Amino acid sequence: MDKLQHLKTAETEKISHIDYFNIAISVDCVIFGYDKKELKVLLIKSDLEEFSGLWSLLGDLVRPNEDLETASYRILKERTGLDDVYLEQVYTFGSLNRHPSGRVITVAYYSLVDINHHQLKLTNNELHWHKLNDIKHLAFDHKVILNTCLERIREQVLEKPIVFNLLPEKFSLRELQELFQAILGVNLDRRNFRKRISLKDWIIDIDEMETDVPHRPGKLYKAKVQLRKKQAKKRAHLSV
Amino acid sequence: MDKLQHLKTAETEKISHIDYFNIAISVDCVIFGYDKKELKVLLIKSDLEEFSGLWSLLGDLVRPNEDLETASYRILKERTGLDDVYLEQVYTFGSLNRHPSGRVITVAYYSLVDINHHQLKLTNNELHWHKLNDIKHLAFDHKVILNTCLERIREQVLEKPIVFNLLPEKFSLRELQELFQAILGVNLDRRNFRKRISLKDWIIDIDEMETDVPHRPGKLYKAKVQLRKKQAKKRAHLSV
DNA sequence: TCAAAAGTGTTGACTTTACACCCATGA
DNA sequence: TCATGGGTGTAAAGTCAACACTTTTGA
Numbered sequence: 001m002d003k004l005q006h007l008k009t010a011e012t013e014k015i016s017h018i019d020y021f022n023i024a025i026s027v028d029c030v031i032f033g034y035d036k037k038e039l040k041v042l043l044i045k046s047d048l049e050e051f052s053g054l055w056s057l058l059g060d061l062v063r064p065n066e067d068l069e070t071a072s073y074r075i076l077k078e079r080t081g082l083d084d085v086y087l088e089q090v091y092t093f094g095s096l097n098r099h100p101s102g103r104v105i106t107v108a109y110y111s112l113v114d115i116n117h118h119q120l121k122l123t124n125n126e127l128h129w130h131k132l133n134d135i136k137h138l139a140f141d142h143k144v145i146l147n148t149c150l151e152r153i154r155e156q157v158l159e160k161p162i163v164f165n166l167l168p169e170k171f172s173l174r175e176l177q178e179l180f181q182a183i184l185g186v187n188l189d190r191r192n193f194r195k196r197i198s199l200k201d202w203i204i205d206i207d208e209m210e211t212d213v214p215h216r217p218g219k220l221y222k223a224k225v226q227l228r229k230k231q232a233k234k235r236a237h238l239s240v
Numbered sequence: 241m242d243k244l245q246h247l248k249t250a251e252t253e254k255i256s257h258i259d260y261f262n263i264a265i266s267v268d269c270v271i272f273g274y275d276k277k278e279l280k281v282l283l284i285k286s287d288l289e290e291f292s293g294l295w296s297l298l299g300d301l302v303r304p305n306e307d308l309e310t311a312s313y314r315i316l317k318e319r320t321g322l323d324d325v326y327l328e329q330v331y332t333f334g335s336l337n338r339h340p341s342g343r344v345i346t347v348a349y350y351s352l353v354d355i356n357h358h359q360l361k362l363t364n365n366e367l368h369w370h371k372l373n374d375i376k377h378l379a380f381d382h383k384v385i386l387n388t389c390l391e392r393i394r395e396q397v398l399e400k401p402i403v404f405n406l407l408p409e410k411f412s413l414r415e416l417q418e419l420f421q422a423i424l425g426v427n428l429d430r431r432n433f434r435k436r437i438s439l440k441d442w443i444i445d446i447d448e449m450e451t452d453v454p455h456r457p458g459k460l461y462k463a464k465v466q467l468r469k470k471q472a473k474k475r476a477h478l479s480v
Numbered sequence: 481t482c483a484a485a486a487g488t489g490t491t492g493a494c495t496t497t498a499c500a501c502c503c504a505t506g507a
Numbered sequence: 508t509c510a511t512g513g514g515t516g517t518a519a520a521g522t523c524a525a526c527a528c529t530t531t532t533g534a
Contacts, residue, residue, distance in 0.1 A: 022304050023265050025334075025345055064262050064343050068334035092332045092347050094265075094308035103304050105265055105347075107332050174485075191488070192524065215484040216531040414512070431515070432497065455511040456504040 026106040027071045028059035028142065029087070030149040031080070033115030033129055034166040039182045040115060040129040041146060042080070043138070050100045051139035055130065057146065059106060072109045073229070079127065080113065086165045086227045087111040090152045091145075098141045110149040112165035157183050161202045164223035172210050172218040173197070266346040267311045268299035268382065269327070270389040271320070273355030273369055274406040279422045280355060280369040281386065282320070283378070290340045291379035295370065297386065299346060312349045313469070319367065320353065326405045326467045327351040330392045331385075338381045350389040352405035397423050401442045404463035412450050412458040413437070 031042040043055035058079050062071045068089065076082050087109050094105040115129060132150070137143060157163055163179055164171075177193050197203065203221040210217035271282040283295035298319050302311045308329065316322050327349050334345040355369060372390070377383060397403055403419055404411075417433050437443065443461040450457035 023263075023302060025263050025265060062263060062334070062345075065336065067336050068332065068345070089332065092308065092329065094302070094347070096305065096307050105302075105308070107334070107345075172486090189525070190486090191526085194487085195489095196523095213485080214533055216486050216533085218486055412513090429498075430513090431499085434514085435516095436496095453512085454506055456506090456513050458513055 023103045023105060024101075025062045026059050026104050027062060027068055027075065028057040028106050028108050028145055029072055029075050030057055030090075030108065030110045030146050031076070032110060032112050032132075032149075032153070032166065034179055034182060035115045035129070037178050037182055039132040041132055041135060042113075043128060043130050043135075044079070045126040046139040048100065048139065054137060054139040055128075055135075056139035057142045061104075062107075068107050069109075072111070076111060082113055084229045085111050085113050086162060086229070088152075090149050093141055093145060095141065106145070108145045108149060110153060112153075112162060114166060114168055117168060154184055160227065161200070161223060161225055162227055164202070164226055165228075167223075170206065170208065170220040170222060172220055174218055176203075176221070263343045263345060264341075265302045266299050266344055267302060267308055267315065268297040268346050268348050268385055269312055269315050270297055270330075270348065270350045270386055271316065272350065272352050272372075272389075272393070272406065274419055274422060275355045275369070277418050277422055279372040281372055281375060282353075283368060283370050283375075284319070285366040286379040288340065288379065294377060294379040295368075295375075296379035297382045301344075302347075308347050309349075312351070316351060322353055324469045325351050325353050326402060326469070328392075330389050333381055333385060335381065346385070348385045348389060350393060352393075352402060354406060354408055357408060394424055400467065401440070401463060401465055402467055404442070404466055405468075407463075410446065410448065410460040410462060412460055414458055416443075416461070 033040045033042065042058060044058055046052070046054050046056040058075050060071065060075050060078075062068060066074065069087070072087055073083070076085060076087070088111075090108045090110055092105060092107045096103070098104070098106070135143070135146065138146065153162070157180065163176070163183070166179060167175065173194055176197065177188055177190065180193070181188055202224055204224050206220055206222050208220040210220060273280045273282065282298060284298055286292070286294050286296040298315050300311065300315050300318075302308060306314065309327070312327055313323070313325075316325055316327070328351075330348045330350055332345060332347045336343070338344065338346070375383070375386065378386065393402070397420065403416070403423070406419060407415065413434055416437065417428055417430065420433070421428055442464055444464050446460055446462050448460040450460060
């Protein structure tokens with residue numbers, strides 16, 4: 001930068017850089033659900049000829065007048081009717097050739113939804129839940145995005161009470177443990193798991209029992225705090 | 241999406257969405273250095289009239305033909321002459337009004353450099369190292385970005401051998417401990433710190449001693465593995 | 481009465497923390 | 508000889524992992 005250069009106004013800067021307003025930005029949502037002891041991901045048939053027959057994550061271009069999180073919630077709402085889910089930004093992917101339509105940089109979010117609580121508009125069979133373990137290839141770089149989000153969830157699941165977004169309101173400790181096992185891909189010791197959960201103070205005993213189970217029914221619990229749609233507040237930041 | 245709609249080619253999609261190619265994307269680098277027991281951040285005087293007098297992070301718009309990481313390295317190289325630095329993506333900021341020039345979404349990276357190893361082009365006094373603790377306000381949302389990057393470094397500093405990027409090639413355990421203390425903002429027990437570091441197997445004893453210290457000289461060490469410029473390889477991902 | 485899962489504690493291994501003394505050097 | 512930091516080990520506390528038996532229910 002030339003020292004003698006005058007300060008630019010924002011307006012002149014915009015004009016001088018107009019050529020750069022030539023990259024599109026999208027968000028892609030990795031929407032996880034959980035059913036029958038398995039993690040699932042909501043995918044849609046790609047509508048691009050280049051990826052004909054392949055499935056892809058739910059995403060869309062960000063509109064000029066919406067911020068990133070708003071765009072993610074819009075996609076969720078449009079595709080699932082869900083409005084009040086937990087959603088978190090994970091990583092931004094910007095390789096030059098990741099999108100055949102041109103330069104599209106995408107911000108990946110994961111979200112966690114109760115797969116049974118809502119009725120998806122699954123009537124058009126372009127939108128389906130896929131078992132995580134069955135997903136081999138996806139359109140674009142979406143498999144990498146999916147894996148990145150899965151890694152992030154695995155890091156967070158023992159730190160923050162995010163899993164309850166995947167479960168119905170009332171659940172047993174067995175169901176909770178099975179969910180942890182599905183996410184982490186390991187088996188957990190029942191006694192140690194219960195001890196760990198009770199230390200975290202995430203759930204409350206609602207004094208009800210399972211019904212319709214072919215064995216001794218377990219107690220039912222609710223999440224004590226449920227991370228849901230983020231508030232309009234600023235991201236937490238340091239007080240430095 | 242209409243079921244009957246034909247598949248689009250990438251080309252027709254680009255045309256139909258042409259209005260969306262109307263958001264610029266930038267990268268901002270939070271460049272940390274360390275000197276005299278304090279963390280520092282490299283800042284530049286904002287060249288926007290709206291932020292006249294304020295300092296800002298080093299950033300630039302991403303060019304249509306460079307990927308995000310390439311853009312970050314370009315900024316580092318242009319501003320510091322440094323080429324071989326560790327750099328990591330942290331978060332993407334996309335609030336509607338974060339930039340007065342228009343819609344600019346920015347991807348934040350942190351990088352760690354040896355503040356004394358290189359000579360910055362600090363001759364124009366628009367570019368300076370600032371003590372972290374003295375930074376109160378910055379242009380744009382750069383204070384939030386800075387804090388987010390600092391949080392990330394604090395999370396990672398005990399997990400990954402990133403700190404050595406901030407130190408000269410040879411360093412004593414005291415210097416290393418002081419650096420950890422500056423990053424984490426706490427005091428550490430000397431014996432426990434040394435034990436912990438030696439367990440991590442990050443450094444090697446080079447059989448040299450400090451000189452010119454006004455007390456008993458300590459041994460000097462080198463980093464065993466140095467995280468530097470990322471390779472062209474793909475991001476690590478799960479083998480699922 | 482059988483099958484299935486619920487519910488529940490203890491022990492040993494390991495990790496983390498707190499803590500103090502003598503040593504080497506330069507001023 | 509003094510001031511400064513270098514270098515080092517141990518004990519107690521806390522955390523984590525392994526592990527088994529009795530109970531309740533439905534079929």
